[in-house]
Amino acid sequence: MKRVYLFDVDGTLWDSARVVTDSWNEVLKERRGSGTLTVDDMHSFMGHTMDEIAVRISPDADPEEQRDIMEACMRHEINYLESHSGYFYPGVLKTLRALHESGKELYIVSNCQEGYIESLLEAGNLSSGEDGVIRDFICYGETRRPKGENIELILERNDLSPEEAVYIGDTEMDQAAAxxxxxxxxxxxxxxxxxxxxxxxxxxxxxxLED
Incomplete structure (x- = not known):
């Protein structure tokens, strides 16, 4: 029986695609005069690192401008999420709390920027830390490392073995990282x-809860 669950965020715990799309389009409109990203575009970005997404949203820009636009989008997104929450999938919040109460250790590993997981925790009123519902979390924005390495890092810093853990996600990239x-x-x-x-x-x- 597994006692350690590590979760992906987008497509697993919640869907913030509409909110993030709106916030990024505000930045792109200010920078370029128009923001034309769609929710389908945002879904296609999910699971990729922010550096990879930067190229996809500004393919004609030079690398420095790509990074600058991406950083502006990420900053605005975090502020936007304070008043526009993502949509938690049915049963997610109840399940996370029940798993925690049953003694399971819960962690989050995502390719997102710093501040994004914190936004999810705040929106869901989920505590974090040693005694929290989510004991620890790690993201690409913190380490600049791919998800597979970040899974290894969070296991290492919490003195956990791979054999007792399972990663839960929604894409082939998540599967490969696990x-x-x-x-x-x-x-x-x-x-x-x-x-x-x-x-x-x-x-x-x-x-x-049946595991």
Whole structure:
């Protein structure tokens, strides 16, 4: 039985695509005169690092301008999320709290920027820290390392073994990161991607309560 659950964010815990799209378009409109990103565009970005997304939203810009625009989008996004929350998938908040109360250790590993996970925790009224619902979290913006390495890092700094952990996500990139870190992988069907060969397929996060 697994006692350690590590979660992806977008497509697994919540969907903030509409909110983030709106916030980025405000920046792009100010910078370029128009913001034309769609929610489908945002869904296609999910799972990629911010550096990879920077190239995709500004393909004709030089690298310095790409980084500058991306950083402006990320800063505005965090401020925007303070008053425009993402949408938590059904049962997610209840399940996270129930898992915590049952003694499971819960962590978050995401390719997002710093401040984004904190926005999710605040929106869901989820405590963090040693005694919190979410014991620890790590992101690409903090380490500039790929997700597989970040899974390894969070296990190491919390003195956990890969054998007792499972990573839960929605894309092939999540599955590959879990494999790189040597942890099992559960796939949530309701997210943004499809995978093959996951240890478990979940139609709802509430199914973890049966694990």
């Amino acid at each position: 494999a790189e870190a040597g942890v099992d992988f559960y796939h949530v069907r309701y997210g943004f991607g499809r995978v093959h060969g996951a240890l478990r397929e979940l139609d709802s996060l509430e199914e973890l």
